[in-house]
Every structure is written in structure tokens, then in C-alpha cells.
Amino acid sequence: MELIGLANYxxxxxxxxxxxxxxxxxxxIQWGFAGLFNxxxxxxxxxxxxxxxxxxxxxxxxxxxxxxxxxYVGWIGAMIAAALIAWPIGKICxxxxxxxxxxxxxxxxxxxxxxxxxxxxxxxxxxGITNIPRPYGDLPYVQSQMAYLxxxxxxxxxxxxxxxxxxxxPWGRMMRAIRDNELAARAMGKNVEYRRLEAFIFGSALMGxxxxxxxxxxxxxxxxxxxxxxxxxxxxxxxxxGGSGNNRGAILGAAVVWTIWxxxxxxxxxxxxxxxxxxxxIRLFLIGLMLQLVLRFRPEGLLPEPLRGDLRSxxxxxxx
Amino acid sequence: xxxxxxxxxxxxxxxxxxxxxxxxxxxxxIGLIGGVSGPIAAMAPAMIDAAQLAVQQVNEQGGxxxxxxxxxxxxxxxxNPQGGTDAATKAVNIEGVVxxxxxxxxxxxxxxxxxVTIPAGITVITPSGTSPEITGLKDNDTVFRTVPSxxxxxxxxxxxLKGMGYDKVAVSYINNDYGTGLANAFxxxxxxxxxxxxxxxxxxxxxxxxxxxxxxxAKGGADTLVIFDYGDGTGLTILRQALENGFFEKFVxxxxxxxxxxxxxxxxxxxxxxxxxxxxxxxxxxxxxxxxAFKASGGDPSAIFVTTSYDAAFLMALxxxxxxxxxxxxxxxxxxxxxxxxxxxxxxxxxxxxxxxxAGTAIDYKGAAGDENFDANGDVPGTYALFKVAGDGxxxxxxxx
Numbered sequence: 001m002e003l004i005g006l007a008n009y010x011x012x013x014x015x016x017x018x019x020x021x022x023x024x025x026x027x028x029i030q031w032g033f034a035g036l037f038n039x040x041x042x043x044x045x046x047x048x049x050x051x052x053x054x055x056x057x058x059x060x061x062x063x064x065x066x067x068x069x070x071x072y073v074g075w076i077g078a079m080i081a082a083a084l085i086a087w088p089i090g091k092i093c094x095x096x097x098x099x100x101x102x103x104x105x106x107x108x109x110x111x112x113x114x115x116x117x118x119x120x121x122x123x124x125x126x127x128g129i130t131n132i133p134r135p136y137g138d139l140p141y142v143q144s145q146m147a148y149l150x151x152x153x154x155x156x157x158x159x160x161x162x163x164x165x166x167x168x169x170p171w172g173r174m175m176r177a178i179r180d181n182e183l184a185a186r187a188m189g190k191n192v193e194y195r196r197l198e199a200f201i202f203g204s205a206l207m208g209x210x211x212x213x214x215x216x217x218x219x220x221x222x223x224x225x226x227x228x229x230x231x232x233x234x235x236x237x238x239x240x241x242g243g244s245g246n247n248r249g250a251i252l253g254a255a256v257v258w259t260i261w262x263x264x265x266x267x268x269x270x271x272x273x274x275x276x277x278x279x280x281x282i283r284l285f286l287i288g289l290m291l292q293l294v295l296r297f298r299p300e301g302l303l304p305e306p307l308r309g310d311l312r313s314x315x316x317x318x319x320x
Numbered sequence: 321x322x323x324x325x326x327x328x329x330x331x332x333x334x335x336x337x338x339x340x341x342x343x344x345x346x347x348x349x350i351g352l353i354g355g356v357s358g359p360i361a362a363m364a365p366a367m368i369d370a371a372q373l374a375v376q377q378v379n380e381q382g383g384x385x386x387x388x389x390x391x392x393x394x395x396x397x398x399x400n401p402q403g404g405t406d407a408a409t410k411a412v413n414i415e416g417v418v419x420x421x422x423x424x425x426x427x428x429x430x431x432x433x434x435x436v437t438i439p440a441g442i443t444v445i446t447p448s449g450t451s452p453e454i455t456g457l458k459d460n461d462t463v464f465r466t467v468p469s470x471x472x473x474x475x476x477x478x479x480x481l482k483g484m485g486y487d488k489v490a491v492s493y494i495n496n497d498y499g500t501g502l503a504n505a506f507x508x509x510x511x512x513x514x515x516x517x518x519x520x521x522x523x524x525x526x527x528x529x530x531x532x533x534x535x536x537x538a539k540g541g542a543d544t545l546v547i548f549d550y551g552d553g554t555g556l557t558i559l560r561q562a563l564e565n566g567f568f569e570k571f572v573x574x575x576x577x578x579x580x581x582x583x584x585x586x587x588x589x590x591x592x593x594x595x596x597x598x599x600x601x602x603x604x605x606x607x608x609x610x611x612x613a614f615k616a617s618g619g620d621p622s623a624i625f626v627t628t629s630y631d632a633a634f635l636m637a638l639x640x641x642x643x644x645x646x647x648x649x650x651x652x653x654x655x656x657x658x659x660x661x662x663x664x665x666x667x668x669x670x671x672x673x674x675x676x677x678x679a680g681t682a683i684d685y686k687g688a689a690g691d692e693n694f695d696a697n698g699d700v701p702g703t704y705a706l707f708k709v710a711g712d713g714x715x716x717x718x719x720x721x
Contacts, residue, residue, distance in 0.1 A: 005413035012409040012436075016402075060456075117495050118522065126500040127453045130430055141439040218401055219434030220453075222497065224427030225401040262406050265396060266414060273372075273394075277365060280356045280396040 004142070011145040013262060017255045018152035019213045023235045024242065024250035025156075025163055026206030032245035032305065033172060034199035035179035036094065037102040040109030041207055042231035046116055047085050048078035048208025049215040049225070053129040054122075056216070060131070063124040071135045075155075075212045082208025083201045085112070090200040094193065109232065117223045128222030132215055152213055156251070159206060164247050175199055176245075234261075237287060241294050243301025252303055260286055348384050348645060350375070350636050351411030352392045353422030353432070358399035359525075360424060362552050367447060368394055369619050370626035371421050374633035374667075377613070381671040385645050390637055397423035397432070404428025408436040418640050419443045419650050421632045424625075426451030426497045433463050443650040445636055447628035451497045455697045462651045466628040466635065466692055467599065468702030470498060473574065474505025476704050476720040477546075477597045481572060482513040484706075484718075486544050490519030490537040490568070492530075492558060493548035494576075502548040502574050518542035523554070530558045534567045544570040551579030551596075559594070560586060569593060575624060578707055578714060591709040597720055599628065599689055599702050610667040610688035622713065631687035634667060638685055641677050658685045660693045 023041060030036040052074035059066030069077075093104040116123045123129065136147035166172050178185040178192050186192050215221040225231065234257065242253020264286055268279035294301065352371050354364040375392040384390045393415045395407030404423045411417045420442060423429050429449035434457070437444045443462045446454070450470040457463050481489070491507060493499035499522065507517055518540025523533050537545065545568040549555030555577050562568050563586065573596035582591060610630055611621040619626065636650075638657040643649030657665075657673075662682030665673045676683050685692060690703040707714035 002413075002416055005416055008413040009409055012405070012413070016406070114495075114524070124453075126495060126497040127451055128427060128430065128497070130434070130453050130456065131458060132434075134435075137439070141441070144439055217435050218405060218431035220401070220427075220430040222401060222427035222430060224399065224425065224496075225431070227400055230398075230400055230402045262410070265407070266410060269393065277356055277368060277394055280394075283396075284357065 008142060008145065011142070011149050013258065014149045015145065015152050015217055016262075017251075017258050018149070018156045019210050019217070020235065020238060020258055021156055021251040021254040022159060022210035022213065023207050023231075024238045024254045025159055025247060026203040026210065027235055027239050028203075028244060028247060028250040029163060029166075029199050029206065030203035031239065032247075032250070033167065033175040033179065034196055036196060036200055036203075037099065038105045038200070038203065039102045039232060039236075040105035040107075040112075041235050042226045042228050043105075043109030043112035044082045044086065044204040044207035045211035045214070045231045046109075046112055046223075046226040048082045048211030049221045050116060050123050050129070050211075051081035051208070052078040052212035053132045053215045053221050057129055057132045060124070060129075062120060063129070064122050065129070071133060071216055074216070075209060078208045078212035079205040082211070083205040086201045086204035087197070090197045090204075094196045094200060106228075109228065113223060113226050116226070126223055128220060128224075129215075130220040132219050132221065134216050134219055137219070148217060152217075155209070155213065159209070160247055160251065163206075167247060234287075237291050239301075241291060241301060243303040243305065245305030246301065246303045249301050249303035249305075253301065256302070257287060257290070260290060346388060347391045348388050348640060349391045349393050349415050349417045350633065350640070351395055351408070351415065351417040351420035351422065352633070353395040353397050353404070353407045353411060353420055353424070353428075355399035355424040355428070356394070356396040358397075358403070358425075359553075360399050360550075363448075363624055364424060366619060366623040367424065367625050367629040368392075369617070370614060370623075370629040371447070371633035373614055373617050373619065374630050374637060376617070377634075377668050378637045378670050382674060384637060384641055390640075392421075392633065393417060395422070397425065397428040399423075399425040399428060401427050401431030404432040405435050408432035412436055412440050412442050417442065418645060418647050419445070419636045421445055421447065421629070421636055424448045426454060429454055429463070430457070433457055433459060438462055441648055443636070443639070443647075443654060445632040445654075447632040448625045450501065452501055453497075455699055459698070460651075461655075461698065464651075464654060464694055464698035466631045466687065466689060466700060467625065468704075469699055470501030471505040472702050473597065473599070473704055474502040474507075475509040476702065477502075477572070477574065477706075478506045478509035478515070479513060480597070480706055480718065480720040481546075482510060482515050486515070486570070486572070488516045488518050488540075488542045489544040489546050489572070490540055490542040491517060491521070491546045491548070492519075492533065492537055493522055494550070494554060495522040495524055498576065499548045506546065506548070516542075523549075523558070525554050527554070527557075529561065530554075531561050531565060534558065534562050534565065538567040543568060544572060546572045546574075547577055548574045550576040552581035555579075556581050556585060563590060570595075572596070575599060575704075578624065580622075580713070583709055583712060588709050588711060595706050595708050595717060596714070597704050597706050598624070598714075599704055604686065604688075606666045606686045607688050613668050627687070627689035630667065631685075631689050631692050634670075635685055635687070635692060637670070638665070638673055638677075638683070641674060655694060657683055658687075658692050658694065660684055660691065 056074040238253035243249025397404040493503035519537035578596040639654035642653035704720040
């Protein structure tokens, strides 16, 4: 095992963790702040990925595209498109309470996935879009990965700082008030529907951005990538495990879950040949087990939501 | 998080400095990346076994390069881009493979190639990534496949059916890259040949009932249903429900439908009007040699994509030998060992190949799935045959041109 290889692998993990952390942050705005159970992450991920792919990829016969805009235009476009899609969906679906919203959002994500899979003129249907440019993609392998990790890290950092600021601002307190006691918040004169829609759209825009980062990293996007397992439920596990309501928790959750997902395969590969192939399923099992353990013994997640009011949160947790 | 990234970046800089000093490993590794978990989990083990057979033969016949052991490192692509890039990154960076056989699914191939193997300059041979998109990748000549593009099979099937007197058919295809690719090519060629497509619709995977889809397709008045799906999955459901309800009389399947599952589930007597196309080695000595060897090792030679998997792994070994183990030279060497010119090498003839390479003689691998002579895009033309059900298995009716 070469050291350079390990470092390369770490870079790759960093990029994937960064992308998933963006998705988890977006979900945290929706679930952690506003209590909206969005089970359609894959849909917004897909809208972002495909929008950016269409805006930036070279011309290909039989589908929309050929704009060849710079990547940052694609990424901004991805956020706008995801937000625009989220708006009518939120307008309609947010009238549902938690569980019903979950069902509606799963349905919406499936609709988006099937449209993408079927509309050849728009997305090249099941074949997907290839030759998407990656920023600094012409550099040699290692440098290119480093550059992309740096970009992902900067994007994530900016997103984190902005979300964190909102969280601590009056807006964040208001969202938590709506989440925890809707009637009281309404009595205080807050426009609950409007605020929820805000949180839904902001969260979806971040998910769209995550999708765009993913598409540019792989230089391709195919409908296989928007499978609910890897694009919705994995993100939920990350947020629950890391600690919903805590932005650092969302990022930590993404790091922990992806690391288990990826590194456990290296461990099982040490087994003898005939078991190594079968043991690959243990990854799925480990993730499930991890979620069970967290829900049983630490339902608030690895990093719980910080208590508000003052800075006493450290004292409170040490008293336990 | 920020400090973690800094730590990683710092570690990387240190690693770059150390890289030149690392020792050469004794084993020569190739990655065998497949959809072990995920939608093709039923097909993947046999494909990996076939590739491992090639590895085993290399090791039994003197090993690779200076007698080193060839090792096939199995990775799980889960049949999606996330898993594909993850497995490829591990294979390239942690295991230090010289080349990769796989990934199995087209989406995983596109993503792994785009983000890992093309930048890293690692040669990839996929035994089952059939999407026409792979043809057009800007890959610096590092992405190859031993399986023909879906485009090819669809067209060959259309010509053959038309030639056999099928004039009016309905097409039902699974809505993924495999089904869409095949169906599009089939439709365009069938219509060019003067046939009529009386129904043409995609279906989603894994539903309990397809009766309404089938009823809709049957409205066009065709007596033949062409199914592009997998015979151990949704394709079986469709075939069963079409038979039960008498929507169609004759059935045609693509290579995914040539599976034992319909025969076991529905009975051979009910499938007398069912034919399926599948890639075969031209009835060749190569194919016989592979079949014999694979049977002896406990595998089922009629399982799907085993011949292409074997060829991909054996070709990879030949190319590595030819390139002297140099990663960067593998893709050029791959073209040299299978370009139709030179001393023919059959499956399993590793010792002979090794001696010829050492002597500097040109060799040409004749694979189990065909001659495997790559074109400019790294694609191969296919050799397909049409099969019918006979007894508990399939029997060839005609070659498809």
C-alpha cells in the first residue's frame, strides 16, 4: 500500500464527504431547523446535477445542451433550478404535516427521476450526460483531485458559515419555534407557511448544489446516481447519526457514514477470496446497525442540537 | 472539518515527496470491479469467477512478468456511480492495480472512468458496460470493452428477426441505459428494414403487474413481443403475464432474457415460441476451450457475460505482460495483443503467449466471446446468435449478422 495512494484515496473521500455534507446541510435546514420531513432529496440532487450538466457540457446530438458555460454558472444555475422546482412543490406539499410530507416528497422525487429517465431531448434519458467538464480537470490526477477538494471544501465552508449564521440569527430561532410549537409561533404573528417554504427552498438549493458538484466530479451523470438508496436514505442516515439541528453534526455524520461505507470494504477484502465477495454486503449491514445503535443509545445524534438561550450548553451536557 | 482537510492536504504533500521511494510490490494486481451488491447481484458472481479463472490460469502457467503472481482484487461498484468511483479509487490507490476489469454497469463505468481511471491513466476493460455513451468518452484510449455496444445487438437482432419473417412486433423495454439503448437501435433498424413496430413502450423495474402495459402494447395488433429486460427480474414477470393472459403469441428477448430463470419458472413446454439473442463466441475452438476450463472450475459457461469477463481479464494479463508491467503502456499493449495480426492465442494458452511475447513475436488473442479486436473507440463488434428453448437450456437457431 503506497502512501501516495492512501493520500489520493483520502482526497477522494474528502470530496465525497464534502458533497454529501452539502446534502446533509440542506436536509438540516429542512428537518433540523424547520421540521420538514423531506424524503425526496434525490430529486433535488438530480435537478441540480442535470441542470449544471446541461449548462456546462459540450454539444451532443439528441439532447438539450451545448451551452458550455463556465462551471460556476452551472453551479449557480443548479441552485436556482433546484429552488425553482422546490417552490411549487413546497407550495403544495408543505400543507401536509410531517408523515404526509414524507410520502408526498418521495413521490415527487420519483416523478423527477422518471422524467429524467424518460425525456431523451432534455437529459438523454437513461444514457445520461457525459463529458461534463471538471474545474482544473486537465491537471494530472493528484493535482486535479486536490484542486477539486479545495473547491468542494470552500463551497462547503461558505455554505456552513452561511447556514450557521442563519441558525443563530433571529430567523433560526423563529424556525425552531415553528418546528417545536407551531401554534405558539402562529400566535406570535409568524407566517408559518411562508417560513416553511423558505426553509424548504433554501435546503433544496443546497441539495441541488451538491448534485452539481457530484456531476462535475464524475464528469458524467446517469439516472443510476439518483437511486433513493444512495441519494436520499444515506443522507438521512448521515444527518440522524451526526445530529439533526446541528450543522457540524450534519458534516460529521456525512464523514462518519461515508467512511464506514467505503473503508469497511477494505477491511472485508482482507478475508479469504470466497468470503470477500459475500462480505461486501456487510457494508449495508454496518450502516443499518450504526443507525440502530445511535437511535437506541444516542437519539440526539453524535453532536446534539446546541441548547439555546445562552452559552450554557457545555455545562448542561457535562451534568449528564 | 477545516483542520481535517488541512491535515489531509498536509499528509498529501508529505506523501508526494515519499512516493518515489516506495518499493515495488511482488504481486501484480488487477482490479475486478463488479456490481456485487445492487441490481445485478445475481449476475456478478459468475462474471467475477470467470475473470478469476483467467487469473488462476496465468498463475498456474508460470505467473506474470518475472514469475510474479497475478492477483484479482474484487471491488463492489453496487451498479451505481457512487459505488463505482469509490471501488475504482480504492483499486487504483490503495491496491495499486495495473489495470481494471469492470465496472459492470454502464453508469458506474462512465463515472469511474471520468473521475478516476482516465485522470490516473489506468486502462479499463468493461465486460458488460454496453451503453453507447462509452464509445464517445474522451478517454486517451484507456477505456475498452469486450462486449459490443447495445447499439450493435439491437441492430443485429432487428435484421435477423426481419429475415426470419417477423414483420410486426411490439417492443417493451426496461427503462434504463441497457433497455433504452437496445430498444432504440432495434426500432430504427427494424423500421429501416421495412418492419412495423406496432407498440413501443418503456416499463419500470420491479412492479407487481404489467398487465396494463401489456394490454396497451397488444392493441397495435402485433403477435410478437420483443422484451429487452432481465430474465431473472422484471422480464420474467412480463413474460409470465403475457403468456398467462394471451396478449402475444411469440416472444423475443435480448441477451438479458437468456437466463435459466424463465425456463425454471415457466417450464420449457410453455416457451416454445420464445427466442432470445445472446453474444456467443463464434462457434470457435476458443469458446470450447473456455467452456471446458470454466466447467472444470465449477462455473456455468452459459451464464451471461462470463465469456466477456474472462476475455477482459485474460486480455488485461496479456497487455500487462506485453507492457512489462508499466501502467502507462497497458493500453497501447492491449491494442497490440489483439489486433487481428500475429500468432493466435486461445483462452488459457498463457504459457505459449508469454514465450511469444518474450521472443518479441506478435500475438493475437482469439477470445471466448469473439476475436476481441478493438476498433478506434475501444469497442468490439459482436458475435450474436439467436437461441430457442430446448429441454432445460437454450439451443442455437441461427447466427445473427
